[in-house]
Amino acid sequence: xxxxxxxxxxEERAAAxxxxxxxxxxxxxxxxxxxxxxxxxxxxxxxxxxxxxxxxAFVALVGASGSGKSTLLNILSGLDVxxxxxxxxxxxxxxxxxxxxxxxxxxxxxxxxxxxxxxNLLGYLTAAENVALPMQFAGVQRADRQERVEELLELVxxxxxxxxxxxxxxxxxxxxxxxxxxxxxxxxVLFADEPTGELDTATSAEVFAALxxxxxxxxxxxxxxxxxxxxxxxxxxTVGIRDGRTSSEVLRRxxxxxxxxxxxxxxxxxxxxxxxxxxxxxxxTAALEMERRVRLALEPDHIGVWxxxxxxxxxxxxxxxxxxxxxxxxxxxxxxxxxxRYERPPDxxxxxxxxxxxxxxxxxxxxxxxxxGRRESR
Numbered sequence: 001x002x003x004x005x006x007x008x009x010x011e012e013r014a015a016a017x018x019x020x021x022x023x024x025x026x027x028x029x030x031x032x033x034x035x036x037x038x039x040x041x042x043x044x045x046x047x048x049x050x051x052x053x054x055x056x057a058f059v060a061l062v063g064a065s066g067s068g069k070s071t072l073l074n075i076l077s078g079l080d081v082x083x084x085x086x087x088x089x090x091x092x093x094x095x096x097x098x099x100x101x102x103x104x105x106x107x108x109x110x111x112x113x114x115x116x117x118x119x120n121l122l123g124y125l126t127a128a129e130n131v132a133l134p135m136q137f138a139g140v141q142r143a144d145r146q147e148r149v150e151e152l153l154e155l156v157x158x159x160x161x162x163x164x165x166x167x168x169x170x171x172x173x174x175x176x177x178x179x180x181x182x183x184x185x186x187x188x189v190l191f192a193d194e195p196t197g198e199l200d201t202a203t204s205a206e207v208f209a210a211l212x213x214x215x216x217x218x219x220x221x222x223x224x225x226x227x228x229x230x231x232x233x234x235x236x237x238t239v240g241i242r243d244g245r246t247s248s249e250v251l252r253r254x255x256x257x258x259x260x261x262x263x264x265x266x267x268x269x270x271x272x273x274x275x276x277x278x279x280x281x282x283x284x285t286a287a288l289e290m291e292r293r294v295r296l297a298l299e300p301d302h303i304g305v306w307x308x309x310x311x312x313x314x315x316x317x318x319x320x321x322x323x324x325x326x327x328x329x330x331x332x333x334x335x336x337x338x339x340x341r342y343e344r345p346p347d348x349x350x351x352x353x354x355x356x357x358x359x360x361x362x363x364x365x366x367x368x369x370x371x372x373g374r375r376e377s378r
Contacts, residue, residue, distance in 0.1 A: 021274065022088070026221050027053035027076065027189065030086035031274070034071050034244075045071040047244035048085070050273045055188075058215045058222045060231045063241035069225045070193060072241070076223070077191045078106045090188050107138065111182030111220075113175065115194035120178035121166045127153065127177045128162040134184040152180040155217060156210040172203035176210045183214050190214065192224045201230065208234040232266070239271075246271045247279040280305070 022028035029051040036043045045068045053059050061069045074080035075087055075094060087094040092105050106112075114120050121130045131149045140148070153159045156176040158169075166174055175195055182190050192211065196204035212234055215222045224231065232238060232250070240248035250268045257263045272278050280290070290307045297304040 022052050024054075025052040026055035026057070026090060027051065027223070028086060028088040029072070029076075032072070032075070032085035032087055033083045034068075034075065034080070035083045045244055046075075046082070046085075048273070048275065048277075049241070049245050050271075051239065051246055053221060053223065055221055056215070056219050057237060058212065058235045059224070060235040060238045061223065061225045061241060062227070062231070062238055067241045068244040069241045073191055073193055073223070073225050076189075077110050077112050078102050107134070108185055109188050111185070111187040111190045113178045113182050113190070113192040113195045115197040117166065117171060117174040117178065117198070120181065121174060123166050126163050126165055127158065127169065127180075130166075130177060131180045131184050134181060138185050148184070149180075152184060153177070155213060156180050157206065157213075170203070171199050172206050175199065175207045179207070179210045179214060183218060183220060186218065187220060189221045189223065192222070192226075194226055195224065196226065196228050204228055204230060242279055245273065245277070245279065248281070 021030055029049055032046050032049040032051075033044070034046040036045060047068075049068065049072065051072075061072065063069045071080065075082050076089060078094065078097070082095060085095075089105075090109065092101075092109060094105075097105065121127075122133070125133065128149050131152055132145045135145045135148065150159065150162070153162055156179050158173050158176045158180070161169055161173055161177060166177075169177065178195075179190075179192075182192075190211070195211070196207050199207065208231070211222050211224065214220055224235070232252075236252055238250040239246055240250075242248075248268060248270055250266055252264055252266045254262050255265055270278055270280070284290075288307045290305075293308050295304075295306040295308070297306075
């Protein structure tokens with residue numbers, strides 16, 4: 001009886017800790033790390049990355065070359081194994097899989113579309129035969145395969161290409177057939193690595209439309225790695241990756257405007273990870289010359305971030321010492337601080353240890369305080 005009571009107490013304590021991180025997400029990455037070793041040199045491709053993707057979402061991963069986005073995609077698709085952290089897709093734990101489980105995962109749970117069209121299709125098979133091949137390996141009956149092949153090719157808009165081989169198809173047609181191949185076995189997730197990297201703008205739009213179609217019609221979660229700027233018009237969420245971590249997100253939603261018409265509203269956010277780390281945009285930090293250290297202040301509704309206070313004070317004092325420089329610097333400030341600006345802390349800020357009488361007046365003539373009495377940092 002005592003043992004039963006102990007188990008009950010443990011369950012209550014576990015429940016009291018709150019929900020598990022990513023408990024209801026379809027894709028979960030928690031403090032994900034991937035380190036490559038080549039010739040005695042370690043390269044850290046992922047540095048504690050956090051990411052949650054809901055079931056049925058259409059998400060794009062963007063970032064500069066070497067940021068870690070392709071490494072992340074390879075891990076989630078079962079082609080690579082992370083060094084540490086948590087990586088989960090549905091019920092599949094990508095760190096603890098056996099080789100047999102990983103093979104079944106790649107065959108049944110996920111689909112993949114490569115940038116190079118030659119990697120997606122077998123050149124000696126027709127489009128219909130390429131789509132049927134995964135189903136044949138999965139044991140689907142011949143009659144059922146034929147019916148589903150026709151449905152999938154029509155779904156992605158290339159039903160007329162069923163009897164053509166890849167060398168008889170355009171690049172866009174090949175990629176749309178590749179999308180049909182990737183979803184042939186009804187996977188939970190479709191991953192695409194630069195699917196429009198070798199296509200022109202118009203053809204890229206057709207491929208993204210095919211991805212959006214299978215996302216909506218089949219409910220499959222779609223994750224795309226891309227440099228294509230037009231991705232913003234097709235996905236629900238864009239996740240920026242920088243230096244092996246998620247750094248920013250753009251979320252899109254549809255709403256009615258004042259005329260009663262639907263419009264897409266996009267909002268950009270910085271990502272605050274579970275360790276409390278925040279990557280400030282480079283143009284913000286460059287505009288304010290932020291290096292190494294910054295000052296923080298907790299306000300009722302936001303956190304203020306300032307550059308090194310000593311540097312700010314020296315620059316400000318130099319301007320007041322030379323009145324002729326103030327007008328010249330004002331226009332420069334307006335352009336440099338258009339997106340990122342700060343106001344001087346109020347008089348009683350402990351960071352400014354000079355006597356009040358030694359502080360230069362503000363432009364509104366009031367000693368030591370900005371006109372609106374508030375600090376703001378974006």
